[in-house]
Amino acid sequence: MAYPSRKPKPLAGNFISDTTPSGLTPVRDDSGTVYVNPIGIQESIVPASKIQMGPDPDCSFCAGTGHEFLRGATTECRCVYKKRILQYLTPMYANTVPSQACYHSSEFDSKQILLEAITAASFKTIVASFLLRHLATLSHTTVTGFHAFNMYFAAGSDADPDGAKFRTLSEVDVLILSLVSDPPVKTYPDLFANLIDTRGMKPTTRTWIYAPDGVKSARFEKLYGASFRAYLAGSDFYSPRIPNF
Amino acid sequence: MKTLLKSLLLYPSEPKLARFREVYSSLLKGRDGTYTAAADLYLDAKLACGDAYPSFKSLEIELVETQETSLLAYLKALEEDMTVPLYSEDAEYVAHVKTVEKVVFESDVFGAIAKFQHEIKASPVKDLASIVTPTENLVGSLFTAKNKLNRVNASTSGLLFGDAAVSYVENLYQETVDRKNADDFLYYDVGIPGFAPVKIARGDLVVIGGFTSHGKSLFLRNIVYRFLTEYRMNCYYCSLEMSYDKMVNLFLVLHANNRAIFPHGVDIPYVALKNGTLTEEQRYFLHGVVAPDFFKNEAYGTLFLEYPNDSSFKLSDLQARVQHLENTEMPIHAVGTDYLTMMNPIETGKGRPQREDYNEMVKRYKNGALSHRRKDGMSAPYVALTPAQISRGGLDEAIKNNNFYELKALREYNELEASADIVFTTMLLAEMRAQKIMKIQNLKNRDGDIVVDPLDVSCQFDTGFGLYPRVERNESEKRSVIESMLIGMK
Numbered sequence A: 001m002a003y004p005s006r007k008p009k010p011l012a013g014n015f016i017s018d019t020t021p022s023g024l025t026p027v028r029d030d031s032g033t034v035y036v037n038p039i040g041i042q043e044s045i046v047p048a049s050k051i052q053m054g055p056d057p058d059c060s061f062c063a064g065t066g067h068e069f070l071r072g073a074t075t076e077c078r079c080v081y082k083k084r085i086l087q088y089l090t091p092m093y094a095n096t097v098p099s100q101a102c103y104h105s106s107e108f109d110s111k112q113i114l115l116e117a118i119t120a121a122s123f124k125t126i127v128a129s130f131l132l133r134h135l136a137t138l139s140h141t142t143v144t145g146f147h148a149f150n151m152y153f154a155a156g157s158d159a160d161p162d163g164a165k166f167r168t169l170s171e172v173d174v175l176i177l178s179l180v181s182d183p184p185v186k187t188y189p190d191l192f193a194n195l196i197d198t199r200g201m202k203p204t205t206r207t208w209i210y211a212p213d214g215v216k217s218a219r220f221e222k223l224y225g226a227s228f229r230a231y232l233a234g235s236d237f238y239s240p241r242i243p244n245f
Numbered sequence B: 001m002k003t004l005l006k007s008l009l010l011y012p013s014e015p016k017l018a019r020f021r022e023v024y025s026s027l028l029k030g031r032d033g034t035y036t037a038a039a040d041l042y043l044d045a046k047l048a049c050g051d052a053y054p055s056f057k058s059l060e061i062e063l064v065e066t067q068e069t070s071l072l073a074y075l076k077a078l079e080e081d082m083t084v085p086l087y088s089e090d091a092e093y094v095a096h097v098k099t100v101e102k103v104v105f106e107s108d109v110f111g112a113i114a115k116f117q118h119e120i121k122a123s124p125v126k127d128l129a130s131i132v133t134p135t136e137n138l139v140g141s142l143f144t145a146k147n148k149l150n151r152v153n154a155s156t157s158g159l160l161f162g163d164a165a166v167s168y169v170e171n172l173y174q175e176t177v178d179r180k181n182a183d184d185f186l187y188y189d190v191g192i193p194g195f196a197p198v199k200i201a202r203g204d205l206v207v208i209g210g211f212t213s214h215g216k217s218l219f220l221r222n223i224v225y226r227f228l229t230e231y232r233m234n235c236y237y238c239s240l241e242m243s244y245d246k247m248v249n250l251f252l253v254l255h256a257n258n259r260a261i262f263p264h265g266v267d268i269p270y271v272a273l274k275n276g277t278l279t280e281e282q283r284y285f286l287h288g289v290v291a292p293d294f295f296k297n298e299a300y301g302t303l304f305l306e307y308p309n310d311s312s313f314k315l316s317d318l319q320a321r322v323q324h325l326e327n328t329e330m331p332i333h334a335v336g337t338d339y340l341t342m343m344n345p346i347e348t349g350k351g352r353p354q355r356e357d358y359n360e361m362v363k364r365y366k367n368g369a370l371s372h373r374r375k376d377g378m379s380a381p382y383v384a385l386t387p388a389q390i391s392r393g394g395l396d397e398a399i400k401n402n403n404f405y406e407l408k409a410l411r412e413y414n415e416l417e418a419s420a421d422i423v424f425t426t427m428l429l430a431e432m433r434a435q436k437i438m439k440i441q442n443l444k445n446r447d448g449d450i451v452v453d454p455l456d457v458s459c460q461f462d463t464g465f466g467l468y469p470r471v472e473r474n475e476s477e478k479r480s481v482i483e484s485m486l487i488g489m490k
Helices: A078-094 A100-104 A120-133 A145-154 A164-171 A188-200 A218-224 A226-233 B002-010 B014-027 B033-049 B056-065 B069-081 B090-122 B128-149 B162-181 B216-229 B244-256 B270-275 B280-296 B315-328 B355-371 B392-400 B407-419 B430-435 B475-488
Strands: A026-029 A032-035 A041-044 A067-070 A073-076 A112-116 A140-144 A174-178 A206-211 B205-210 B235-239 B303-306 B334-338 B383-389 B422-427 B437-445 B455-459 B467-469
Touching: A041 A078, A073 A078, A073 B467, A078 A120, A078 B475, A100 A120, A100 B475, A120 A140, A120 A174, A120 B475, A140 A145, A140 A164, A145 A164, A145 A174, A145 A188, A164 A188, A174 A188, A188 A206, A188 A218, A188 A226, A218 A226, B090 B128, B128 B315, B205 B216, B205 B355, B205 B407, B216 B235, B216 B244, B216 B334, B216 B383, B216 B422, B216 B437, B216 B467, B235 B244, B235 B315, B244 B270, B244 B280, B244 B303, B303 B315, B315 B334, B315 B355, B355 B383, B355 B407, B383 B407, B392 B407, B392 B422, B407 B422, B407 B437, B430 B437
Parallel strands: A112 A206, A140 A174, A174 A206, B205 B383, B205 B422, B235 B303, B235 B334, B334 B383
Antiparallel strands: A026 A032, A041 A140, A067 A073, B422 B437, B437 B455, B455 B467
């Protein structure tokens, strides 16, 4: 499949406007207007070791110095290390409680993972545990389908003149496509399939797809297209066995 | 003529030889041709020897063997004509120079004593200052004279020729092997694994460059402390910036907070020691455990600290003190000066010091390290260390260059750059100080590879100003911390 044309196409529905954040569906509740699927993009495009953080002034290990002794030398205190890891996990995953079962399981080490029919909380737990299992060394990006679409069409514009932002989707170690609820766009199948194929050619990249409704559901087909569902069915995506939390 | 001949004998060369012929032929006017032929024969023989040590003796043997008796006779006459002593062996030459030095020494000593007597007698007031100053001058002059005696023209020289040279190199290697077998260290490192290729040897000049308040003295103190505790070296440390008492305390807290030696020790903050606010536990640990260990443990070297009360303290005073210590108290293995260019480079103390004077002083500092001699007169180089100021311009250039210094940052006194065997720089910007990290860079390493990238080193600013290499957690250590997080987040 080829990447869709660079020309923006008219979208079904007026999802991009000055008042509505792109890619989100407004829902009215008691507190006013809120937006569903508030993921947008959650990313740490560098490993945790590259993130600069200061020490905790009340740390019992370093008393705020940021260093602790290790093997006759010093290393950064674990309080700094933990802060870096939490920063690395992004707010989306840092607030979850990682699972020991997922952490110790090699079930999620495949190159292409398809997570179906699990709750959002379980999904976050699995991702956080997986990233920690790899010692916070893998750069990761979680992006919604519509956000990926926007990034693709933003490439070359003033917002992303050299297309670097979109390129990170191809190059990041772990790309998690969160296909929960997105405005239906006809170009999804081409875009996603190309992205997955491009990433598949690189030996170290991993691609995850999170589809809580399941790829066989009518809703998934309606939102992301039958051709993409067919593409997934013919690909090497692995649905791991989810351990009991 | 005497100087020319001496120079010719030691370092023969064609221009010198031509000059010698010219001068000598003028002396030989009136002599017959045979005599001139003998002189020519001698000179030709010397040339034939190349770099070999020329002696009449070898020529004499040759002439006896070839039965050239007339030539032999003229040769002997030639030898007598030459009023300078000619040495058939290296040792003879050294002995001669020693004799000359001895004469100089005696005249220096007697001159100094006479000057002292004159000063004492000439001063009508007998207050402390009028006695102390001449006494100090006398002691200084005596030290200088003593140093002269222990040196041969302030350099070690020898002709590398013949069996003597062969046995010399054999002994030299044997000495190295003996030191190695005796667990004596041949090279010293600065205790930071990343700087492993940088090996400091005796006789090296180590320069630590840095902008003001960027941790130069701190790094120097850490190196000297390492020499003391790790390598059991006796060190002379001259501080021109900080008082004697402050230096004692700084070395003591460095030792107290060394967790490699006291893994379960109590932290001793320097501020608390300075302000007298140590807790009873800290005080007991410092005075009951740390101080006896630092000052009495025979596994460590001995430190001699000096803070010169005299603002005109000069390099010769420092070197005289080092030599005195060597002769009277202990062998000196390292000399740290904090910092060298604070001294007055002009020995007479008169006139405004110029940049060349400082450069000359750096050379003498290095030379002093190389030519230092043991009590018995044998060569015993020491490690010389000094910080060096880098100007704001140098710092700005480094900051622009991604916190990377270049050797030209030491351009203010370019001899520091040229004479130094090893050059480090330290950088301690405000954000690094907040993170308690110092950036140390190696710019020159005469005997090995330069460590190109600057290294981050942890510094205990809150306690003893100790520098510790920074290590990364290995995989199992990272996993251990992460697993503790998993439990903690539940």
